[in-house]
Amino acid sequence: MDIPYTVDVRPDTGLTNGKIGIWLFLASEVMLFGALFASYILIRTGAPTWPRGDTILNVPLATFNTIVLITSSVTMVMAWASLARNRFSTFRLYMGATVLLGGVFLVVKYFEYSHKFELGLFPSTNNFLAIYFTLTGLHMLHVIGGMAVNAYFWGPGAKLWKTNPEWFMNRVEHSGLFWHFVDLVWIFLFPTLYLL
Amino acid sequence: MQATTTPSHHSAAEIDRHVRIYITVFVSLMALTIITVVISRFHLPVPIAVSVALLVATIKGSLVACYFMHLISEKKLIFAVLALTVSFFVVLLALPVLTVHDGFYIR
Numbered sequence: 001m002d003i004p005y006t007v008d009v010r011p012d013t014g015l016t017n018g019k020i021g022i023w024l025f026l027a028s029e030v031m032l033f034g035a036l037f038a039s040y041i042l043i044r045t046g047a048p049t050w051p052r053g054d055t056i057l058n059v060p061l062a063t064f065n066t067i068v069l070i071t072s073s074v075t076m077v078m079a080w081a082s083l084a085r086n087r088f089s090t091f092r093l094y095m096g097a098t099v100l101l102g103g104v105f106l107v108v109k110y111f112e113y114s115h116k117f118e119l120g121l122f123p124s125t126n127n128f129l130a131i132y133f134t135l136t137g138l139h140m141l142h143v144i145g146g147m148a149v150n151a152y153f154w155g156p157g158a159k160l161w162k163t164n165p166e167w168f169m170n171r172v173e174h175s176g177l178f179w180h181f182v183d184l185v186w187i188f189l190f191p192t193l194y195l196l
Numbered sequence: 197m198q199a200t201t202t203p204s205h206h207s208a209a210e211i212d213r214h215v216r217i218y219i220t221v222f223v224s225l226m227a228l229t230i231i232t233v234v235i236s237r238f239h240l241p242v243p244i245a246v247s248v249a250l251l252v253a254t255i256k257g258s259l260v261a262c263y264f265m266h267l268i269s270e271k272k273l274i275f276a277v278l279a280l281t282v283s284f285f286v287v288l289l290a291l292p293v294l295t296v297h298d299g300f301y302i303r
Contacts, residue, residue, distance in 0.1 A: 014271045023274050027281040034288045042292035059233065066229050074222045077264050081218070084211045180264045187256045191249035195236035 022174040053194040062194045072101035073183040083169045095154040102147040
């Protein structure tokens with residue numbers, strides 16, 4: 001039996017099941033990161049002193065990573081637009097670039113983390129570093145998850161394009177929604193942790 | 197590899213218009229990122245710095261949500277889900293603020 005409403009919209013919701021599913025999932029993600037942001041506010045307002053992020057963290061690297069993630073969001077929408085134009089090879093190019101940019105983000109984060117560890121700065125060192133490693137660590141897990149899904153659609157998952165292009169396009173749109181959410185979270189993490 | 201059928205309900209002109217918007221949003225996001233970093237160099241008092249940083253981040257986030265996530269043309273049900281999420285999110289963020297009042301609200 002086929003999965004219902006993957007391409008056709010449900011008459012009652014006006015949406016495909018995948019679309020409503022991914023938005024509900026993103027709603028739960030907002031609450032997950034929201035809980036950590038609330039913890040950050042509580043810990044920061046309760047602390048007698050709090051360091052400015054740029055005295056401990058590397059702002060130029062984080063700015064570079066912000067540019068990388070924003071660029072990856074653009075390549076992601078361009079991948080979707082390429083499918084809408086029926087240009088599969090262009091889709092592959094943009095989707096490949098999105099996965100690659102996700103990889104660049106992780107490599108930069110690896111160097112950032114290694115440098116902190118070399119200096120003896122760990123999550124247990126102080127509250128600032130505890131919240132920094134928790135928030136950026138959780139965000140990195142999301143980047144890895146998004147990369148895995150995007151890589152699947154770039155590779156073996158793309159077979160669906162030949163048999164059911166509309167369903168494939170919807171799937172790419174949904175993975176794109178998750179990827180943009182990951183970008184959106186970073187847009188708030190960057191100033192909160194590095195600049196304030 | 198060509199699809200066996202046309203995959204999109206969008207016309208070519210419509211997609212071209214979308215692409216132009218994506219590029220405009222991309223340039224705006226880059227500019228706002230630079231603005232965020234430059235403002236942080238002024239070492240403004242914390243309340244002002246927080247307000248400005250969050251304002252710029254909110255503008256950037258809105259651009260991503262509205263145009264990259266196509267929220268601007270989304271169905272009512274998605275907005276209902278998001279409205280519920282935002283209300284819970286606000287309560288979540290307000291909880292630490294209430295505790296600052298030395299247990300006046302939360303005992």
